[in-house]
Amino acid sequence: MQANQVKTEGNVQKQARLRVPGLRWWMFSFFILVMIINYIDRSSLSIAMPLIGKDLHISSLTTGIILSSFGWTYALMQLPGGWLVDKLKPRKVVSTSLIGWGIIEGLTGFVGGVASLVGMRMLLGVFEGPVQNGANSSLTRWLRKHERARGSTLVDGGGPLGTAFGGLLVTGLIVWLGTWRLAFGAVGLLTVLIGVLAWVLMRDNPAEHPMITQEEAAYLDKIETEDGRDENAYPSSIHYFKHASPWMLLLAFFGYDAVLYGLLTWAPSYVSKVQHVSFGMTGIWTFVIFGAGFVGELFAGQLADRLIRAGASVNAVMRTLLGFAGVGVAVAIILVNYVSTPTAAILLISLANFFLRWGGLYWSVPARLAANQHVGQLTGAMNFSGNVAGILVPILVGWIVQQSGGSFVGVFVMFAVAGLLMAVSSVAINYSRKLTS
Incomplete structure (x- = not known):
């Protein structure tokens, strides 16, 4: 009896040691x-x-x-x-x-x-x-x-x-x-x-x-109550596309992913082949370009939350940030065609990626437009639209580069147009209205 009690207490202590707060x-x-x-x-x-x-x-x-x-x-x-x-x-x-x-x-x-x-x-x-x-x-x-x-x-x-x-x-x-x-x-x-x-x-x-821990489990148990169903919602996600905002979201995310996949797939080749940077330095410059994107995403997320908590309207914050981001992408990327040094060109691409990744805010938009039970479906539609751009853009870049004898001038014009599409479509979304029947 005593041995069993000691064993039980040992198991309890072992489990207690395994508990991780937070x-x-x-x-x-x-x-x-x-x-x-x-x-x-x-x-x-x-x-x-x-x-x-x-x-x-x-x-x-x-x-x-x-x-x-x-x-x-x-x-x-x-x-x-x-x-x-x-x-x-x-x-x-x-x-x-x-x-x-x-x-x-x-x-x-x-x-x-x-x-x-x-x-x-x-x-x-x-x-x-x-x-x-x-x-x-x-x-x-x-x-x-x-x-x-x-x-x-x-x-x-x-x-x-x-x-x-x-x-x-x-x-x-x-x-x-x-x-x-x-x-x-x-x-x-x-x-x-x-x-x-x-x-x-x-x-x-x-x-x-x-x-x-038991405390954290109890804390997370409240999620089910928070995520209740909206009884006034449309019967299916297809009904949301009676409104302009979901269509604008798909267009904005298409423009965003067009530049994102363009840089993701072709930036290292541009740095290596066009700017004649050594392979070892290509890795370092790739880190700079996409590290700038990470900083941009964190900056936009924190800024948006702070402005909204301070009392600014959701529409004003989202339209301003995403609209400005699209214009910033367009201006920075088109200027690459007018600089003469590899450092200037790569820093401008990094700046464009900094603004581009403000588009991480798009992932919060479906929850602003759709009922809880349809957020996943609207997110899937948004992501599918972006990945259509992800399919088309790498091929278009390859075709433009081959037709122009290795030049990326036309490519950066295409990216600038995509940035403007991102800006215009983002400004047309009504972020403050939940779409219900």
Whole structure:
């Protein structure tokens, strides 16, 4: 009897030692890490493309097709990815996706030509497709309503941060290992390990996590009450498109992603080929360009929250910030055509990316327009619209560069037009009106 009591007390003490106050913020930090890894793997091909293009004798137009191929399957996986998250729950989807795309990333180092490279990129899009849905779904279980705006902006900021660190990591691995093929294997192995960690750390129900305190579990139990259904909502998300604001959101996000994917896929090649920067320095400049985007995203999220808390209207804040961001992108990117030094050109691209990533605010817009039960569907439509741009733009950039003999002048004009589309469409959205029947 006494032995059993000692054993029970020992188990209680062991469990107590495992409790982690503020566990939700540790989980939140892990989701930022997932997004960083997501974009490291997504951008790795763009960073290594100058070397891959030489090894496999790939033209600019074909390069554009290869860089676009990820988006073909990634966009198609948005709706089924959301269904998988609802059906299988985030823990299974996120961990399986990470392990799957880590394996594909590693196998990319064995490609022997354009066809196999396109195939690997399409498979990468399949596995990465559900991850952001899974992370966002899990965040709604781990963060209360008043914490999610800050949380979603920071998690989305993992995108430019991952691309920035990806520039350093992939470049460093290639220089250290002596070949891009082994570098892909190393990055793939890292991703698989993060996938295993996801299975260990994640729980679909926070209350079931072995490390959560009773106080935090009770705190998170209130989420279900906060996220109740809106009985005055439309019967389906399609009805929201009777109004102009959802259409403007799709156009704005299309313009935003046109520049985002353009820079994500082609900025390293521009720095290397047009500005004649060494491969090692290309990684450093890639870090600067996308690091500026991360700073821009944090700045816009904090500024928007502060202005709204100070009493400014949501419409005034969102229209001003997103409209100004689009114009800032257009002006900075078009000026690249008028400077003569690599440093000036790359700093202007960094400035454009700083303004561009203010568009992280778009992720908060569906919740402002739609009822709770339709936010995910409107977010999916928005993300699908952006990924259509992600499919088209890399090919268009490759075609323009090939037709112009290697010049990016026309490319930056296209990006400036996309920035203006982002600005005009953003100003036309009514952010203060919840659309209900």
